[in-house]
Amino acid sequence: MRKVSIVAPLLCYAVLVMLAQVSLAKAAQKGAAGAGGTLSGSWLVTADFTGVPFYYRLELKQDGDKLTGDFGGDKLEGTLSGNAIHFVAKDEHSGTDELRGTVQGTTMSGTLVFTDPGDPSHPETHSFTAQLVPERRTGTPQRHEFTPTAFYRQFSPLNKPVLTVSPGDTIHTTTVDAGGVDEKGVTRVLGGNPETGPFYIETAMPGDTLIVRLTHVRLNRDWASSDDFVVGRALDNGLAVKMKDVGKTVRWHLDRERGLAAPESPSDHLTRFTVPLRPMLGCVGVATGPAQAPPGTGDSGGYGGNMDFNEIVEGATVYLPVRVPGALLYLGDGHAAQGDGELNGNALETSMDVEFSVDVMPRKSAAMPRAEDDEFLMAMGIAGSLTEGLQLATTEMARWLEERHKLNPSEVASVLGTAMRYDIAEVVDPLVNVVARVPKKALARLQKSGR
Numbered sequence: 001m002r003k004v005s006i007v008a009p010l011l012c013y014a015v016l017v018m019l020a021q022v023s024l025a026k027a028a029q030k031g032a033a034g035a036g037g038t039l040s041g042s043w044l045v046t047a048d049f050t051g052v053p054f055y056y057r058l059e060l061k062q063d064g065d066k067l068t069g070d071f072g073g074d075k076l077e078g079t080l081s082g083n084a085i086h087f088v089a090k091d092e093h094s095g096t097d098e099l100r101g102t103v104q105g106t107t108m109s110g111t112l113v114f115t116d117p118g119d120p121s122h123p124e125t126h127s128f129t130a131q132l133v134p135e136r137r138t139g140t141p142q143r144h145e146f147t148p149t150a151f152y153r154q155f156s157p158l159n160k161p162v163l164t165v166s167p168g169d170t171i172h173t174t175t176v177d178a179g180g181v182d183e184k185g186v187t188r189v190l191g192g193n194p195e196t197g198p199f200y201i202e203t204a205m206p207g208d209t210l211i212v213r214l215t216h217v218r219l220n221r222d223w224a225s226s227d228d229f230v231v232g233r234a235l236d237n238g239l240a241v242k243m244k245d246v247g248k249t250v251r252w253h254l255d256r257e258r259g260l261a262a263p264e265s266p267s268d269h270l271t272r273f274t275v276p277l278r279p280m281l282g283c284v285g286v287a288t289g290p291a292q293a294p295p296g297t298g299d300s301g302g303y304g305g306n307m308d309f310n311e312i313v314e315g316a317t318v319y320l321p322v323r324v325p326g327a328l329l330y331l332g333d334g335h336a337a338q339g340d341g342e343l344n345g346n347a348l349e350t351s352m353d354v355e356f357s358v359d360v361m362p363r364k365s366a367a368m369p370r371a372e373d374d375e376f377l378m379a380m381g382i383a384g385s386l387t388e389g390l391q392l393a394t395t396e397m398a399r400w401l402e403e404r405h406k407l408n409p410s411e412v413a414s415v416l417g418t419a420m421r422y423d424i425a426e427v428v429d430p431l432v433n434v435v436a437r438v439p440k441k442a443l444a445r446l447q448k449s450g451r
Contacts, residue, residue, distance in 0.1 A: 006060075012431070038062040039080065039103065040132040044205055044325065045071075047112050047126045048134070055206045055289075056324070057363065058179035071097055076430060093117050095369050099128070107131050111228075134203050136360070141168035147249060151176055151332070155305050156294030157287040157324045161200035164326070171199060172355040174220060175332045181218040193283055193297035193333040194308055201358050208322040209361040210286060210329065216355035217279045217314040217334075224252045224261065224336045224348035231345050231428040252348050254336050261336055261348055275337050277354060282308045282333030282342075286320045287438045297332065299449035300431055304369045307433050308347070308381060308426035310338045312371060319370040321363075329358065341427045364403075368396040374440070380425075381434040389434035390422065397436040405446040415442065 030243060043058040059070040067078040071089040074097060078087020085108060089097040094117040101110020108130040115123040152159050165171060176182045179191035188194075204210055229247045232240065251264045259406060260274040284306035300306045304320045312318060320327070335350030371378040381393025381401055397420070398412045407415065419442035426431040 004052055006043055011213040012410045021133070030181075038065065039085070042205075043084040043108070043130045044133050045099075045108075045112075045128055045130040047128045047342045047371045047418060049126055050230075054240040057205065057207045071099070074184075081102060081203050100320055101130075103425070110227065113376070131296055133205055135421065136167040136170075136203050139169065141357070142166065143170045143172065146173040146196075148173060148175075148196045149182065151189040151196060151321055151404065152198070152330065153190065153192050153194050153297050154294040155195075155287055155297065155299075155303055155330055157289060157328060159198055159295060161198050161326065161328065162196075164200040164202060167204075167358060167360045169217070169358040170355060172216070173331075175281075175334050175352045175354060176206055177351045178346060179222075179225070180331050181351065183353075185221070194287075195283060195297055195330035195332035196330035196354075197330040198287060199330075199358070200328060201360060202326070203362075204322045204360045205362075206217060206322055206327055206361055207365050208327075209364050209366065210320045210322050210327045211361060212284060212318040212320065213357045213359070213361040214281070214312070214314055214316050214318070214354070216353065217281060218353045219256055219277065219279055219334075220338055220353040222256065223264070224254055224350035226250050226252065226348050227344050229345050230343050231341075233427045233432070234341060234343055252336070254348075254350065267389060275348075276315060278310065278337050280310050280313045280335050280338060281331055281354070282306055282312075282335055282338070282347065284312060284318050284320070285330050286322060287324050287330075289323050297330070300426070300429060300433060302368055302382070306333060306426075306429055307336065307369065307382070308333075308342045308429070309371070309378075309380070309423070309433060309435055310335070310340065310347075311373065311376075311378060311423070311435075312427065313373075316373045319366065319372075320361075321369075327360075328332035331356070341424050343427070345428045366396060366399065368392055369397065372440075376421075376437045377443070379436045381432075381436065382431050384431055386424065386427075386432055389432050393422070393434045393436035394420075397438060399441075405443065407446070415446075418442070 039062045041061045045056040045058050046053045056072040061068050065080050066089050069076050074085045074089040074091045084105045086100050096115045100115040101108045112126050112128045113123050144235035146163050175196045176188050178193050180187050180189040180194050230243050252261045253264050254261050259277045262274045273348050283306050288303050298306050334350050335347035336350045338347030369380045379393050379396035381389040383389040383392050400413050401407045419438050421437040423435040425435045
């Protein structure tokens with residue numbers, strides 16, 4: 001379907017739809033009064049595709065009875081006659097989207113007709129509803145204390161939000177380890193990277209970017225576990241034979257005062273072996289929509305998820321594309337330390353004490369997760385092979401440099417060719433994660449023109 005490839009299909013579950021509608025309706029009343037009762041503003045359109053809602057962003061500008069704007073990336077023109085609205089949006093391939101409906105207060109409803117230029121004799125007609133996108137709340141950001149009582153094992157829009165917050169707010173919470181064990185050693189949930197959340201962020205709409213700033217990522221117990229195993233992707237045949245008898249669980253002592261981890265029962269050659277503690281979150285992700293089955297928390301993709309990148313530490317900022325109203329943010333899979341690639345099939349798995357703030361970047365969305373800290377811009381390439389991951393990461397970094405510094409292709413090539421670094425973040429899960437990194441020092445003399 002023509003529009004599906006332009007704007008990702010999203011939420012189809014009643015609980016979240018109702019929550020989004022309540023949030024939108026409250027803000028829409030305020031927004032409509034502030035706009036003088038016109039239709040001008042941003043609207044969230046929900047089209048019904050045989051029982052599955054697809055979400056589109058609608059930007060309207062009203063001048064008397066004339067309407068202009070943008071629908072799902074295509075320019076539109078239309079009219080308002082009484083409470084009857086009509087517009088047509090055209091794309092660069094001569095496809096059209098025609099909306100006819102009625103306006104009642106701060107809502108719209110009616111039909112959408114999508115016409116594909118390759119098959120104009122078979123247009124698709126779908127019913128729709130629409131409401132104004134809420135305005136960002138003003139005032140002092142809030143700090144929320146959240147104690148989780150349930151944990152989830154899918155990055156799913158099915159799960160009811162545990163807390164609703166506004167952009168700028170801070171949340172302090174905890175996570176269980178990958179096996180579902182909390183800071184007291186109590187098993188709270190079946191293992192498999194159970195997540196804390198999801199958190200509903202007001203004003204976050206499809207096509208936006210969610211900003212997650214990790215202000216506090218700390219250990220809250222003195223032990224972790226891992227395995228003495230090496231993932232098959234990293235082995236040649238000879239090393240695989242040598243590794244055939246490994247696979248035991250290794251328990252580690254976490255010395256938080258000294259900042260070191262060591263095996264609790266070391267073998268002869270590891271009696272003095274220690275590794276520096278560097279707490280990180282293996283999972284930071286948002287919910288996906290109904291175009292795919294909800295992925296498990298061992299998976300990763302454009303939504304983030306189980307990225308297992310060891311630079312997602314305190315002080316890092318993560319950027320994730322919003323795919324459902326409210327974004328629905330999940331966090332978990334704490335690691336006390338992890339080498340590149342997560343070669344053991346896990347890291348030093350432990351529970352975590354986490355504080356983070358959230359924000360929303362309206363109408364900007366990347367294909368892959370991004371991150372940054374004081375030293376680097378970092379773009380993920382999550383794919384089925386290391387080659388494809390390398391390509392995606394490079395492409396995402398190039399796009400970021402184009403957006404942030406307005407570089408042309410020649411300039412991008414010069415920067416990447418001299419400053420690029422790559423990390424193989426994760427190779428154990430179905431999809432690998434290759435990360436492209438560019439030092440901010442190399443960009444210091446470039447003009448910054450966006451995030």
